[in-house]
Amino acid sequence: MRIATWNINSVRQRLDCLIGYLRDTAPDIMCLQEIKCVDEAFPRIEIEALGYNVETHGQKTFNGVALLSKFPLEDVRRGLPGNDEDGQARYIEAVVSTKNGALRVASIYLPNGNPVDTDKYPYKISWMEHLRAHAQNLLCLEEPLVLAGDYNVIPQARDCYDPNVWANDALFLPQTRLTFQSLLNLGLTDALRACNDEDKTYTFWDYQAGAWPKNWGIRIDHLLLSPQAADKLQNAHIDKNMRALEKPSDHVPVRIDLSL
């Protein structure tokens, strides 16, 4: 069972990249963020032609998340429970039925939170607290669970090129990292770190200032696993080559293999 997550930065601009990735890497489940379109505008036909079921939670212009799966998607949840006043499409979850049992997967686009002296930062922290509360409930189910997406959190200093540059940024502020850690402390495993202890394992490089050729990256895209999923973890990989394509997203996919 291969599960990938990718902030695609507009699915319509990136359709060729996406189709190539689905063909070459063949994830069973693909979690997308920043599709930047309404549900009706999602290139559903093209993706279904590759053998995927498609569930979207889109909105006009900004945000938007989706789940693609070779297995049927059931019990689809759009939006975080207890966050009904949130007009931003940042969360979609579903149960994937396989012959070896059920697996629950969510595609998450956590708010950026900048600038930190505006209401965007408290919105980010509040959103993280809603996510933690929901994760706590899901963990009670004691089933394989993968919470994958763009968390907009740099967990540790070694997850960015220069911690001094990010010191006052919403992605790296102590409160951001502590709130993320409190999510992990529920018993979730950061899949990449469970498999790879190397530094400079980045998932995002800014379009500006030659960040990619200079390897000025950050690691903000994560797959968090319940104990029942972590027990099945075989490997985790960052598809860094995707940043070198024509018209790339500024994020690259991250993927795991589970023995499921």
Next chain:
DNA sequence: ATGGCGGTGGAGCACCGA
């Protein structure tokens, strides 16, 4: 490290992202 990119909407350029 930030002028320097790139997406959206709409037909200029503001807004957003990280």
